Amino acid sequence: xxxxxxxxIIDDEEAVRASFQIYLEDSGYEVLLAxxxxxxxxxxxxxxxxxxxxxxxxxxxGGHEVIEHISASDRNIPTxxxxxxxxxxxxxxxxxxxxxxxxxxxxxxxxxxxHRVEETIEKSRLIEQNLMYREHLEILVKERTxxxxxxxxxxxxxxxxxxxxxxxxxEAKDPYTKGHSLRVSEYSVAIGEKLxxxxxxxxxxxxxxxxxxxxKIGISSVVLNKPGKLSIVExxxxxxxxxxxxxxxxxxxxxxxxxxxxxxxxxxxxxxxYPENRESxxxxxxxxxxxxxxxxxxxxxxxxxxDAMSTETALSELKNIRGTQLxxxxxxxxxxxxxxxxxxxxxxxxxx
Numbered sequence: 001x002x003x004x005x006x007x008x009i010i011d012d013e014e015a016v017r018a019s020f021q022i023y024l025e026d027s028g029y030e031v032l033l034a035x036x037x038x039x040x041x042x043x044x045x046x047x048x049x050x051x052x053x054x055x056x057x058x059x060x061x062g063g064h065e066v067i068e069h070i071s072a073s074d075r076n077i078p079t080x081x082x083x084x085x086x087x088x089x090x091x092x093x094x095x096x097x098x099x100x101x102x103x104x105x106x107x108x109x110x111x112x113x114x115h116r117v118e119e120t121i122e123k124s125r126l127i128e129q130n131l132m133y134r135e136h137l138e139i140l141v142k143e144r145t146x147x148x149x150x151x152x153x154x155x156x157x158x159x160x161x162x163x164x165x166x167x168x169x170x171e172a173k174d175p176y177t178k179g180h181s182l183r184v185s186e187y188s189v190a191i192g193e194k195l196x197x198x199x200x201x202x203x204x205x206x207x208x209x210x211x212x213x214x215x216k217i218g219i220s221s222v223v224l225n226k227p228g229k230l231s232i233v234e235x236x237x238x239x240x241x242x243x244x245x246x247x248x249x250x251x252x253x254x255x256x257x258x259x260x261x262x263x264x265x266x267x268x269x270x271x272x273x274y275p276e277n278r279e280s281x282x283x284x285x286x287x288x289x290x291x292x293x294x295x296x297x298x299x300x301x302x303x304x305x306x307d308a309m310s311t312e313t314a315l316s317e318l319k320n321i322r323g324t325q326l327x328x329x330x331x332x333x334x335x336x337x338x339x340x341x342x343x344x345x346x347x348x349x350x351x352x
Contacts (some may be wrong), residue, residue: 002135003028003029003030003302004027004028004029004030004050005029005030005048005050005121006029006030006031006048006049006050006288007029007030007032007049007050007051007052007053007117008025008031008032008033008034008040008043008049008051008053008220009024009031009032009033009034009053009054009056010034010037010039010040010045010052010053010055010066011034011035011053011055011061011082012035012036012052012055012056012058013055013323014035016055016082016105017033017035017086019107019110020053020082020107020113021033022060023067023110023114023207024114024117027114031046031255032049032286034057034144035051036058036059036060036061036067037054037058037060037061037062037066038060038061038064040052040054040061040066041061041066041069043071044066044070044073046071047173050077050121050124050249051077051078051079051080051117051120051121051124052066052070052077052078052079052080053082053117054066054067054079054080054081054082054284055081055082055083056081056083056085056094056106057083057084057085057086059294063081063094064090064093064094064097065308066096067078067079067081067094067097067098067099068098068157070071070098070149071097071098074125076102076127076128077124078101078120078121078123078124079098079099079100080099080101080102080103080116080117080168081094081095081099081101081102081103081105082103082104082105082107082113082122083102083104083105084104084105084106088105093225097287099300100123101120102122103116104311121286124297134140138223139170145223153256153297154281155189159254163207163210163211163352166214167181167182167210167211168215169214169217170211170213170214170216170280171351173216173217173219173221173224173273177245179344180213180298180301181209181210181212181213182210182212182344183297183344184210184212184290184293184295184297185205185209185210185293185295186342186344187204187209187292187296187334187339187342188205188206188209188286188289188290189205189206189209189296190337190339190342191289191292191293191330191333191334191337192205192286192289193256194333194337194339195285195330195333197285199284201285201286204257204261204286205261205289205290207257208257208258208260208261208262208286208290209254209290209293209294211245211249211258211262212243212245212261212265212290212294213245214248214249214262214351214352215241215242215243215244215245215246215247215248216241216242216244217244217248217251218241218244219237219238219240219241219244220237222241223238224238225304226304227304227305228304228305229305230305239266239274239275240264241294242265242266242274243263243275244262245263246259246262246263247264248331249262253302260284260286260287261284261286261287261290262273264287265287265290265291265294266298267287267291267328268291268324268325268326269288269291269323269324269325269328270323271325272324272325272326273325275323281283284348286320288326288327288330289327290307291325291326291327291330291333292327292330292331293319293320293334294323295312296314296315296334297338299313299314299318300314300316300340311340314340315340318334318335319331319335320332
């Protein structure tokens with residue numbers, strides 16, 4: 001008949017070892033015997049065991065040392081103390097350093113001993129199963145996390161490509177603004193960093209400023225590129241690009257956070273500008289930062305109706321509209337920190 005597994009008995013009394021061996025072997029277990037603690041530790045290290053029964057008071061290496069040795073291993077093998085000592089402190093110490101159960105000698109009820117042994121083995125088995133389950137779960141979570149990161153990288157790449165395409169589409173409609181969105185984005189992020197905006201706000205600012213003119217897709221190229229002064233009707237049409245941009249992006253979840261920037265980058269600090277009939281509390285700091293960057297780059301760029309201004313003239317104009325069209329605080333940071341002098345890159349870069 002096949003064995004249920006191995007049980008190690010460590011006891012210096014031969015009669016105890018023999019009685020336990022007979023009963024446990026009759027119950028289907030293979031029993032290993034050790035007459036002292038040192039031999040018991042040797043067998044523990046070399047054998048695949050289900051359980052260890054150990055006496056406390058033995059010559060040489062005592063039971064407490066054996067328990068500490070077993071507890072120091074990484075094997076989930078339970079130890080049951082079977083001892084004749086009636087010193088409470090010995091029992092408490094044994095349990096504190098790793099013993100799973102404690103029985104006193106003489107053991108008169110062998111069926112009771114077997115029950116405690118099998119109950120302890122079952123508890124050990126359940127703990128082992130739980131550990132294996134947790135390890136499996138950790139591996140599964142790691143695998144799923146890696147899959148999610150891979151998916152997120154692919155999604156980020158797709159979003160990046162979308163941003164690039166949208167930006168290029170804007171510039172194709174209005175060639176006079178080539179590079180405008182990228183420069184405005186760089187100015188905006190530089191201002192935001194000086195103002196101490198957190199990483200999430202800087203991301204909103206970077207993405208929103210790149211796409212702030214997306215609504216120009218819905219404006220006629222004839223109007224956008226008209227070399228002379230715009231009529232009232234044409235100017236009203238141009239002003240619609242903020243709300244057109246908002247409508248273009250509003251159904252894309254990823255772009256929800258930048259909609260206020262798209263809508264409000266032509267709103268004035270004092271409440272004027274467009275679109276009209278908006279509460280002043282709707283104007284976020286990111287929108288006001290974008291407004292300063294947008295105005296400065298527009299002033300220093302060639303347009304169909306005028307040539308680019310010099311840096312000095314443009315900065316003077318910013319000062320003139322400081323407090324009305326533009327936020328005084330943001331204009332001051334832009335000028336004091338010389339953000340207008342930053343070097344511009346050629347390619348769009350977004351940290352998703």
